[in-house]
Amino acid sequence: MSSVECGVPRTEKNMKREITVLTLCAMLFALCFPIEAQQQKKVPRIGVLVPTSPSFHAARIKAFQQGLHEHGYIEGKNIMLEYRYAEGKVDRFPELATELVGLKVEVIVTGSGGAVRAAKKASSTIPIVFTSVADPVENGLVASLARPGGNATGLTIIAPELDGKRLELLKEAFPKVTRVAFFWRIGGPRGNLTFSDTEAVAKGLGLQLQPLGVRGVDDFAAAFETAKRIGIEAILTTPNPTINAVRDRLVDFAAKNHLPAMYAGPEFVEAGGLMSYAPSYEDLFRRAATYVDKILKGAKPADLPVERPTKFELVINLKTAKQIGLKISPNVLARADRVIK
Numbered sequence: 001m002s003s004v005e006c007g008v009p010r011t012e013k014n015m016k017r018e019i020t021v022l023t024l025c026a027m028l029f030a031l032c033f034p035i036e037a038q039q040q041k042k043v044p045r046i047g048v049l050v051p052t053s054p055s056f057h058a059a060r061i062k063a064f065q066q067g068l069h070e071h072g073y074i075e076g077k078n079i080m081l082e083y084r085y086a087e088g089k090v091d092r093f094p095e096l097a098t099e100l101v102g103l104k105v106e107v108i109v110t111g112s113g114g115a116v117r118a119a120k121k122a123s124s125t126i127p128i129v130f131t132s133v134a135d136p137v138e139n140g141l142v143a144s145l146a147r148p149g150g151n152a153t154g155l156t157i158i159a160p161e162l163d164g165k166r167l168e169l170l171k172e173a174f175p176k177v178t179r180v181a182f183f184w185r186i187g188g189p190r191g192n193l194t195f196s197d198t199e200a201v202a203k204g205l206g207l208q209l210q211p212l213g214v215r216g217v218d219d220f221a222a223a224f225e226t227a228k229r230i231g232i233e234a235i236l237t238t239p240n241p242t243i244n245a246v247r248d249r250l251v252d253f254a255a256k257n258h259l260p261a262m263y264a265g266p267e268f269v270e271a272g273g274l275m276s277y278a279p280s281y282e283d284l285f286r287r288a289a290t291y292v293d294k295i296l297k298g299a300k301p302a303d304l305p306v307e308r309p310t311k312f313e314l315v316i317n318l319k320t321a322k323q324i325g326l327k328i329s330p331n332v333l334a335r336a337d338r339v340i341k
Contacts, residue, residue, distance in 0.1 A: 047107070048061070048083045048110070107128070109292065114241070130152060135158070163236070182212060183236070183237045234262070247267060262276065262277065274324075
Protein backbone atom coordinates (compact mmCIF):
# COMPACT_ATOMS: atom_id res chain seq x y z
CA MET A 1 0.00 0.00 0.00
CA SER A 2 1.34 3.38 -0.93
CA SER A 3 0.26 6.98 -0.88
CA VAL A 4 1.27 10.11 -2.74
CA GLU A 5 1.83 13.40 -0.88
CA CYS A 6 2.94 16.54 -2.76
CA GLY A 7 3.78 14.38 -5.70
CA VAL A 8 6.23 12.20 -3.68
CA PRO A 9 5.27 8.55 -3.27
CA ARG A 10 5.39 7.34 0.37
CA THR A 11 5.60 3.68 1.14
CA GLU A 12 4.62 2.13 4.45
CA LYS A 13 8.31 1.42 5.06
CA ASN A 14 9.21 5.07 4.57
CA MET A 15 6.44 6.18 6.91
CA LYS A 16 7.68 3.85 9.65
CA ARG A 17 11.20 5.20 9.20
CA GLU A 18 9.95 8.77 9.58
CA ILE A 19 7.99 7.88 12.69
CA THR A 20 11.10 6.25 14.18
CA VAL A 21 13.22 9.32 13.47
CA LEU A 22 10.62 11.64 14.98
CA THR A 23 10.36 9.44 18.06
CA LEU A 24 14.14 9.48 18.57
CA CYS A 25 14.23 13.25 18.18
CA ALA A 26 11.48 13.62 20.76
CA MET A 27 13.34 11.38 23.19
CA LEU A 28 16.59 13.32 22.75
CA PHE A 29 14.75 16.60 23.30
CA ALA A 30 13.11 15.22 26.43
CA LEU A 31 16.48 14.13 27.78
CA CYS A 32 18.20 17.43 27.04
CA PHE A 33 15.47 19.76 28.24
CA PRO A 34 15.56 18.85 31.97
CA ILE A 35 19.35 19.32 32.02
CA GLU A 36 19.09 22.71 30.35
CA ALA A 37 16.23 23.69 32.65
CA GLN A 38 18.24 22.70 35.70
CA GLN A 39 21.16 24.79 34.51
CA GLN A 40 18.91 27.80 34.01
CA LYS A 41 17.29 27.41 37.42
CA LYS A 42 20.52 26.88 39.38
CA VAL A 43 21.09 29.78 41.76
CA PRO A 44 24.12 30.50 43.98
CA ARG A 45 23.79 29.56 47.64
CA ILE A 46 25.45 31.85 50.21
CA GLY A 47 26.11 30.82 53.80
CA VAL A 48 25.62 33.54 56.42
CA LEU A 49 27.23 32.68 59.77
CA VAL A 50 25.88 35.19 62.30
CA PRO A 51 27.81 35.42 65.61
CA THR A 52 24.81 36.62 67.62
CA SER A 53 21.01 36.39 67.39
CA PRO A 54 18.49 37.17 64.62
CA SER A 55 17.17 40.15 66.60
CA PHE A 56 20.58 41.71 67.27
CA HIS A 57 21.71 41.35 63.67
CA ALA A 58 18.36 42.15 62.01
CA ALA A 59 19.32 45.60 60.68
CA ARG A 60 22.73 44.38 59.52
CA ILE A 61 21.27 41.39 57.67
CA LYS A 62 18.69 43.66 56.05
CA ALA A 63 21.49 45.95 54.87
CA PHE A 64 23.32 42.95 53.39
CA GLN A 65 20.16 41.91 51.55
CA GLN A 66 19.75 45.45 50.24
CA GLY A 67 23.34 45.40 49.04
CA LEU A 68 22.68 42.17 47.16
CA HIS A 69 19.55 43.71 45.66
CA GLU A 70 21.62 46.66 44.41
CA HIS A 71 23.72 44.13 42.49
CA GLY A 72 20.67 42.45 41.01
CA TYR A 73 20.24 39.58 43.49
CA ILE A 74 16.88 38.84 45.11
CA GLU A 75 16.79 36.31 47.93
CA GLY A 76 14.71 33.29 47.03
CA LYS A 77 14.78 34.06 43.30
CA ASN A 78 18.28 34.26 41.89
CA ILE A 79 20.23 33.79 45.14
CA MET A 80 19.71 31.63 48.24
CA LEU A 81 20.88 32.58 51.73
CA GLU A 82 21.50 29.93 54.38
CA TYR A 83 21.53 31.50 57.86
CA ARG A 84 23.19 30.05 60.97
CA TYR A 85 23.09 31.90 64.31
CA ALA A 86 25.62 31.25 67.08
CA GLU A 87 23.70 33.30 69.70
CA GLY A 88 26.98 34.62 71.11
CA LYS A 89 28.32 31.12 71.82
CA VAL A 90 31.70 31.14 70.13
CA ASP A 91 32.17 27.42 70.69
CA ARG A 92 29.40 26.84 68.14
CA PHE A 93 31.31 28.45 65.27
CA PRO A 94 33.06 25.22 64.12
CA GLU A 95 29.79 23.26 64.10
CA LEU A 96 27.87 25.92 62.17
CA ALA A 97 30.70 26.52 59.71
CA THR A 98 30.87 22.79 59.00
CA GLU A 99 27.12 22.73 58.37
CA LEU A 100 27.44 25.48 55.75
CA VAL A 101 30.35 23.73 54.05
CA GLY A 102 28.23 20.57 53.93
CA LEU A 103 25.55 22.52 52.06
CA LYS A 104 28.14 23.29 49.37
CA VAL A 105 27.64 27.05 49.58
CA GLU A 106 29.53 29.20 47.10
CA VAL A 107 30.52 31.84 49.69
CA ILE A 108 30.43 32.13 53.49
CA VAL A 109 29.69 35.59 54.92
CA THR A 110 30.40 36.17 58.61
CA GLY A 111 31.41 38.78 61.14
CA SER A 112 33.77 37.97 63.99
CA GLY A 113 37.35 36.75 63.76
CA GLY A 114 36.46 33.54 65.58
CA ALA A 115 33.77 32.74 63.03
CA VAL A 116 36.19 33.41 60.16
CA ARG A 117 38.79 31.07 61.68
CA ALA A 118 36.16 28.35 62.07
CA ALA A 119 35.08 28.79 58.44
CA LYS A 120 38.70 28.69 57.21
CA LYS A 121 39.29 25.50 59.17
CA ALA A 122 36.12 23.94 57.77
CA SER A 123 37.17 24.76 54.19
CA SER A 124 40.34 26.12 52.62
CA THR A 125 38.66 26.60 49.25
CA ILE A 126 35.21 28.14 49.82
CA PRO A 127 35.53 31.96 49.67
CA ILE A 128 34.89 33.76 52.97
CA VAL A 129 33.76 37.38 53.23
CA PHE A 130 34.03 38.96 56.69
CA THR A 131 32.00 42.04 57.51
CA SER A 132 33.45 43.43 60.73
CA VAL A 133 36.72 41.87 61.92
CA ALA A 134 38.82 43.86 64.38
CA ASP A 135 42.32 43.34 62.93
CA PRO A 136 42.44 40.63 60.25
CA VAL A 137 46.22 40.88 59.76
CA GLU A 138 47.15 40.68 63.44
CA ASN A 139 44.60 37.89 63.91
CA GLY A 140 46.24 35.90 61.13
CA LEU A 141 43.19 35.83 58.89
CA VAL A 142 44.87 37.55 55.92
CA ALA A 143 48.44 38.13 54.85
CA SER A 144 47.89 41.87 54.37
CA LEU A 145 45.06 44.30 53.78
CA ALA A 146 46.15 44.97 50.20
CA ARG A 147 46.81 41.31 49.28
CA PRO A 148 44.82 39.05 51.61
CA GLY A 149 45.93 35.73 50.11
CA GLY A 150 44.09 32.55 51.01
CA ASN A 151 40.31 32.27 50.82
CA ALA A 152 39.18 35.17 53.05
CA THR A 153 38.73 38.91 52.59
CA GLY A 154 36.24 41.60 53.56
CA LEU A 155 35.95 44.59 55.86
CA THR A 156 37.73 45.52 59.09
CA ILE A 157 36.42 47.69 61.93
CA ILE A 158 39.88 48.65 63.32
CA ALA A 159 38.55 47.93 66.84
CA PRO A 160 41.79 48.57 68.82
CA GLU A 161 41.77 52.22 67.72
CA LEU A 162 38.05 52.68 68.35
CA ASP A 163 38.10 51.38 71.94
CA GLY A 164 40.32 54.33 72.83
CA LYS A 165 38.10 56.74 70.93
CA ARG A 166 35.06 55.50 72.84
CA LEU A 167 36.85 56.10 76.11
CA GLU A 168 37.74 59.65 75.05
CA LEU A 169 34.11 60.41 74.19
CA LEU A 170 32.92 58.89 77.47
CA LYS A 171 35.32 61.07 79.47
CA GLU A 172 34.36 64.18 77.48
CA ALA A 173 30.66 63.50 78.00
CA PHE A 174 31.10 62.91 81.75
CA PRO A 175 34.23 64.76 82.93
CA LYS A 176 33.81 63.75 86.60
CA VAL A 177 34.08 60.02 85.87
CA THR A 178 37.33 58.47 87.12
CA ARG A 179 36.75 54.68 87.35
CA VAL A 180 35.47 52.82 84.28
CA ALA A 181 34.51 49.15 84.03
CA PHE A 182 35.75 47.60 80.79
CA PHE A 183 33.77 44.56 79.60
CA TRP A 184 35.82 42.45 77.21
CA ARG A 185 36.25 38.80 76.26
CA ILE A 186 39.24 36.96 77.71
CA GLY A 187 41.01 34.47 75.49
CA GLY A 188 40.43 36.19 72.17
CA PRO A 189 43.01 36.04 69.38
CA ARG A 190 44.66 39.25 70.63
CA GLY A 191 45.10 37.89 74.17
CA ASN A 192 45.29 40.74 76.69
CA LEU A 193 46.07 43.34 74.01
CA THR A 194 42.43 44.42 73.85
CA PHE A 195 42.64 45.54 77.47
CA SER A 196 46.25 46.78 77.31
CA ASP A 197 45.61 49.07 74.34
CA THR A 198 42.57 50.64 75.98
CA GLU A 199 44.30 50.92 79.37
CA ALA A 200 47.05 53.00 77.77
CA VAL A 201 44.44 55.50 76.55
CA ALA A 202 42.75 55.48 79.98
CA LYS A 203 45.98 56.45 81.74
CA GLY A 204 46.43 59.33 79.34
CA LEU A 205 42.95 60.56 80.25
CA GLY A 206 43.52 60.16 83.98
CA LEU A 207 41.07 57.27 84.22
CA GLN A 208 41.30 54.01 86.10
CA LEU A 209 40.21 51.18 83.81
CA GLN A 210 38.82 48.19 85.69
CA PRO A 211 38.95 45.03 83.52
CA LEU A 212 35.89 42.82 83.76
CA GLY A 213 36.84 40.00 81.43
CA VAL A 214 34.44 37.21 80.52
CA ARG A 215 34.81 33.96 78.59
CA GLY A 216 31.13 33.26 78.03
CA VAL A 217 27.63 34.58 78.68
CA ASP A 218 27.48 32.79 82.05
CA ASP A 219 30.30 34.97 83.42
CA PHE A 220 28.37 38.23 83.41
CA ALA A 221 26.53 37.72 86.70
CA ALA A 222 29.83 37.59 88.57
CA ALA A 223 31.19 40.51 86.55
CA PHE A 224 28.19 42.65 87.50
CA GLU A 225 28.69 41.83 91.18
CA THR A 226 32.35 42.81 90.94
CA ALA A 227 31.42 46.08 89.26
CA LYS A 228 29.05 47.00 92.08
CA ARG A 229 31.48 45.93 94.79
CA ILE A 230 34.36 48.08 93.55
CA GLY A 231 32.16 51.09 92.90
CA ILE A 232 32.60 51.70 89.19
CA GLU A 233 31.35 55.01 87.79
CA ALA A 234 30.89 54.17 84.10
CA ILE A 235 30.87 51.27 81.62
CA LEU A 236 32.79 50.70 78.40
CA THR A 237 32.34 47.69 76.09
CA THR A 238 34.32 46.38 73.14
CA PRO A 239 32.77 44.70 70.05
CA ASN A 240 32.47 40.96 70.59
CA PRO A 241 29.77 38.32 69.94
CA THR A 242 29.75 37.25 73.61
CA ILE A 243 29.17 40.81 74.78
CA ASN A 244 26.61 41.49 72.06
CA ALA A 245 24.68 38.40 73.16
CA VAL A 246 23.96 39.94 76.59
CA ARG A 247 23.03 43.36 75.25
CA ASP A 248 19.80 43.63 77.24
CA ARG A 249 21.45 42.54 80.50
CA LEU A 250 24.21 45.13 80.12
CA VAL A 251 21.76 47.90 79.30
CA ASP A 252 19.56 46.91 82.25
CA PHE A 253 22.54 46.80 84.64
CA ALA A 254 23.69 50.28 83.61
CA ALA A 255 20.18 51.74 83.95
CA LYS A 256 19.47 50.22 87.38
CA ASN A 257 22.76 51.52 88.72
CA HIS A 258 22.48 54.95 86.99
CA LEU A 259 25.80 54.45 85.20
CA PRO A 260 26.86 56.24 82.03
CA ALA A 261 27.82 53.65 79.43
CA MET A 262 29.56 53.73 76.07
CA TYR A 263 28.86 50.74 73.84
CA ALA A 264 30.48 49.41 70.67
CA GLY A 265 27.34 49.26 68.55
CA PRO A 266 24.09 51.21 68.00
CA GLU A 267 21.99 48.13 68.80
CA PHE A 268 22.72 48.77 72.49
CA VAL A 269 21.47 52.35 72.29
CA GLU A 270 18.38 51.32 70.35
CA ALA A 271 17.66 48.84 73.17
CA GLY A 272 17.83 51.61 75.81
CA GLY A 273 21.58 52.04 76.27
CA LEU A 274 23.06 55.51 76.65
CA MET A 275 25.75 55.99 73.98
CA SER A 276 27.63 54.18 71.23
CA TYR A 277 30.44 55.02 68.87
CA ALA A 278 31.21 52.63 66.05
CA PRO A 279 31.55 52.18 62.33
CA SER A 280 28.23 52.01 60.54
CA TYR A 281 27.75 48.24 60.65
CA GLU A 282 24.86 48.51 58.25
CA ASP A 283 27.14 50.19 55.73
CA LEU A 284 29.77 47.47 56.22
CA PHE A 285 27.23 44.71 55.66
CA ARG A 286 25.91 46.47 52.56
CA ARG A 287 29.45 46.71 51.20
CA ALA A 288 30.01 43.02 51.91
CA ALA A 289 27.48 42.29 49.18
CA THR A 290 29.90 43.83 46.67
CA TYR A 291 32.52 41.24 47.62
CA VAL A 292 29.98 38.45 47.18
CA ASP A 293 29.02 39.78 43.76
CA LYS A 294 32.65 39.96 42.61
CA ILE A 295 33.39 36.45 43.86
CA LEU A 296 30.33 34.99 42.16
CA LYS A 297 31.55 36.61 38.94
CA GLY A 298 34.94 34.92 39.20
CA ALA A 299 37.12 37.11 41.46
CA LYS A 300 39.34 35.41 44.04
CA PRO A 301 39.32 36.53 47.71
CA ALA A 302 43.12 36.50 47.68
CA ASP A 303 43.09 39.37 45.18
CA LEU A 304 40.35 41.52 46.76
CA PRO A 305 41.83 44.06 49.24
CA VAL A 306 40.40 44.31 52.75
CA GLU A 307 38.62 47.63 53.19
CA ARG A 308 38.25 49.92 56.20
CA PRO A 309 35.04 51.59 57.37
CA THR A 310 34.20 54.94 55.80
CA LYS A 311 31.22 55.89 57.97
CA PHE A 312 31.23 56.25 61.77
CA GLU A 313 28.29 57.02 64.03
CA LEU A 314 27.96 58.54 67.48
CA VAL A 315 24.49 57.60 68.73
CA ILE A 316 23.03 59.01 71.96
CA ASN A 317 19.83 58.03 73.71
CA LEU A 318 18.69 61.28 75.32
CA LYS A 319 15.58 59.58 76.66
CA THR A 320 17.73 57.15 78.64
CA ALA A 321 19.93 59.97 79.95
CA LYS A 322 16.87 61.73 81.34
CA GLN A 323 15.42 58.56 82.84
CA ILE A 324 18.54 57.75 84.86
CA GLY A 325 19.33 61.37 85.72
CA LEU A 326 22.46 61.92 83.62
CA LYS A 327 23.48 65.09 81.83
CA ILE A 328 25.65 64.68 78.76
CA SER A 329 28.18 67.36 77.87
CA PRO A 330 26.62 69.74 75.30
CA ASN A 331 29.76 69.50 73.15
CA VAL A 332 29.40 65.73 72.81
CA LEU A 333 25.65 65.96 72.30
CA ALA A 334 26.17 68.41 69.44
CA ARG A 335 28.50 65.95 67.70
CA ALA A 336 26.00 63.07 67.74
CA ASP A 337 25.07 61.66 64.35
CA ARG A 338 21.79 60.39 65.76
CA VAL A 339 19.87 61.29 68.91
CA ILE A 340 17.08 59.13 70.27
CA LYS A 341 14.58 61.30 72.18
